[in-house]
Amino acid sequence: MATLTATRPEVIRTPGRDALVARAVTKTFKSSREGVRRAVNDVSLRVMRGEIYGLLGANGSGKSTLIRMFSTLLTPDEGEVRVFGLDIRADEDAVKRLINRVSVEASFFKKLSAMENLVYAGRLYGVAPDESRAKALVILRRLGVDIDRLNEPLEKLSRGMQQKVAIARAFLTAPTLLLLDEPTTGLDIRSKREVQTFVRDLRDEHDATIVLTTHDLDEAERLSDRIGILHDGRLVAEGTADELRARHGATALEDVFMSVTGRRLDEADAVAEDKTK
């Protein structure tokens, strides 16, 4: 594992402040179409409290599988995952109270309004409806969401608005560990910037740790304190953007990606798409 430096040394260098620790995690899927596929292969990583950790990789590199294991939706075949010292298998209920996740799909009841979805989500985490409404309004205003549309069915809102509501839903429950699985995929440039600024601001204002998956190099560098590069299910590089560039003699993160995977990111995405056809 790479030496940790950082933008927030007081947090990162304090012992016993691990937010997320994955040790030798492996996940294999079997299907009649693809046979046996090792989606995550012996991945170990450590995310410190208050850190934004970016997982960078092409489609099919194992990012979402890893995030789904961190969020208790998948059980690792081998290895161990701990969230604030709690084992995701043995202490599943306690872990669930500490985490929330925003996935690439907005995952809402489409016919319910944004506010109905938010109040429902709040109830699942023990947040009273009035508190949910008040907090949601604050978060959504900061994200630039048109408040007048919050009582419309979610299916009538744009993809960008839906994703902002999904982010508001995650922050509503004040998660200690927030898992953002490609939160800006499919958003227009403005929405993407608003979401990125919000994520950064909230991390600075609150005691939240964020694991972010992305296949956007600019986003990874803009948001992450440290970056891990996943390729074919393996963590092939890890460090701050500066460290990665220095280690590989590169001027851009794209060159680092090329150096450790043998492909450009868009080429790796294209290969992954061909495999799914």
Next chain:
Amino acid sequence: MTQMGGQLGLAYAFVEREIALSKRYWAWELVWLVYGIVTSLSVAYIGLAAPAISGGVVDPAAVSHFVLYLLVGTIAWRFLGIIFENIGEVIAWERWEGTIEYTFMSPVPRFTHLIGMCGATLVRATAFSVAILGAVTLFVPVDLSHANALSAVVLLLVGAMAFVGLGIASASFPLLWTEKGLQMAYIVQAVVLLVSGVYYPVDVLPGWMQALSTISPATYVIRGMRAALLDGADLATLWPEVWPALLVGVLSVPLGLRLFVEVERYAKRTGRLKRSG
């Protein structure tokens, strides 16, 4: 007490969500209600037309008795069927909405989640059954002067418990077989309809179907309901119908829950707990 209150609050989240969804899908709810009324009325008219169809002269009191016999079967089955279907669709519905991962990642114990869904289902099944009964009595004379309402209510509650257990067990099918699990649950429901004497005494069935009827709780509930509503039988008289259905409920609820929890673990190991099938 506080913990129980907290769990009830979590369970209520699902009741509130289902009521909100029913409002948003009001047109479909209207379709199912009209369909239920029309089906029950059609069955009642078959009873009224029995003398004309059979070509014989039948005592009007016997016709009235026959109509009520059929109506008790069809409305009781509607009540039990809604419970079985709604609970059986817990997974399939969330998967269709795309919310399954969010719900299963939330810190709500599975027991509480399913209790909430059962509460919402009982509200819906009761509302539908009362509405259908009310609508049918506008068109067809229904003589309930001999009815023992207490016995009928107790039998419905016992039947509801049994079908909750069977519904929870069948809800796990889509986690085992993502593509065909729900279809399998519907086949189970169809077979239960056939062998439970909903429209006829089970004596007319072939021997092997009669054997199946003895393990269906609907057989006892519907036979008991008829005795309560047509002949005014009290609970002591109905005990031979109550205890088998009660036994199924007492066994099927914990076994159904256990099965569901085990299947959820299996789904997390194999990656079946996902949005798409």
